Amino acid sequence: MYTDIFSDHRTDTVWFRVAGLIFGVNTSLGQNFDVYLPAYKPFRYNPLSPEKRLFVLETVPTGSFDNIKIEKFLNEGKNDVGKWRLYQTAQGFCLDLQYVEGAPWHRMVTDPFFTRLTLAIDWSDKYAIDVLNSFTMFGFAQAAVQYNTALIHASVTMKAGEGYLFLGTSGTGKSTHSQLWLTHLDNTELLNDDNPAIRICPDNEIRVFGTPWSGKTPCYKNKQAHLKAFVQLKQAPHNRFSYLKGIQAYLVLLAGCSSLKWNTTLYNRLGSLLEQMANRVPVGFLECRPDKEAAILCYNELNKK
């Protein structure tokens, strides 16, 4: 499944390494990809020997896939990257995306394991760069699962080499809680504010990694930390910390990840990954106010001997 990077080598392919996994983008932006998308700059990678890669994303002229044969409509939705529709094709999947109402639709086709992504992008769209970013992130999220890695919707702080990952539905105050750590706990740093990667590394350690995807906060750090804990946040009029166990812990992690259920192999790989994480990493539950006490309570509880 892993393909040698030099087998798709083209002079215009730009390589990146996120959470230890290499992917390439081959677009009309050429080597300027990370000039337009500076969030990727810290992750730029220059392969020197034939290494394995996760995927290559290539752009083709808009309209290239207008006549592709759709086998089945799978799902549609709306989120912070716009409106999307997902279809099954004979070769894998087809994903359509419209960044904002009235903007053009873009279409990407991929094999079922997301190792080769081809994007028919409409460069006349003023959001074309954001669209390219969204498709790249989507491809990474799916392809990485095969390598014990998941993107998770969370904000992460780092203290003494250890990562603390805050989960919760949008609007819960994940970023706010991270900011409270930065303000009130010494030597704390923001690792990522929206979509870090979590991985069971080849040495069997569980780590959290910065990525080029950090939501509205420009925090694109090519850094990693030992994953100390997950904490599910919930707004409350009081501050109270407890631990989630068993099924509850697992479901909190599952809710933070997005894997396409239509590839059963990938879906079950994600399940196994999160099962191991829920068994090995503490999952806290913090009912909290947006104040100093909440941050200190959370840190102290997680560091009790």
Add this chain to the structure above:
Amino acid sequence: MKLNPDLVLRQIGDEYMIVNPFTDTVDMTDVYTLNESAAWLWQQLEGKSFTQSDLVSLLQTEYDVDTETARADIDELCNHWLSSGLAFAAE
């Protein structure tokens, strides 16, 4: 009968569960919890074809339970597994 081959039994701590993402409702996943004996049976049955009476004897090899009780338990278990798509009737 046969277990639904797409589903995987998960153990987190001392709890057992199966998540079935393929329900009739879009965007909903069904979560089934299994007790220890049901989880043990599930593990024995993966990839196999079986009948209800196979399950009764299997249960009795591992648990000290009389035939009548075992039959009633297995009957209930199979109805639940079949109605929720965790298992299929053999073709």
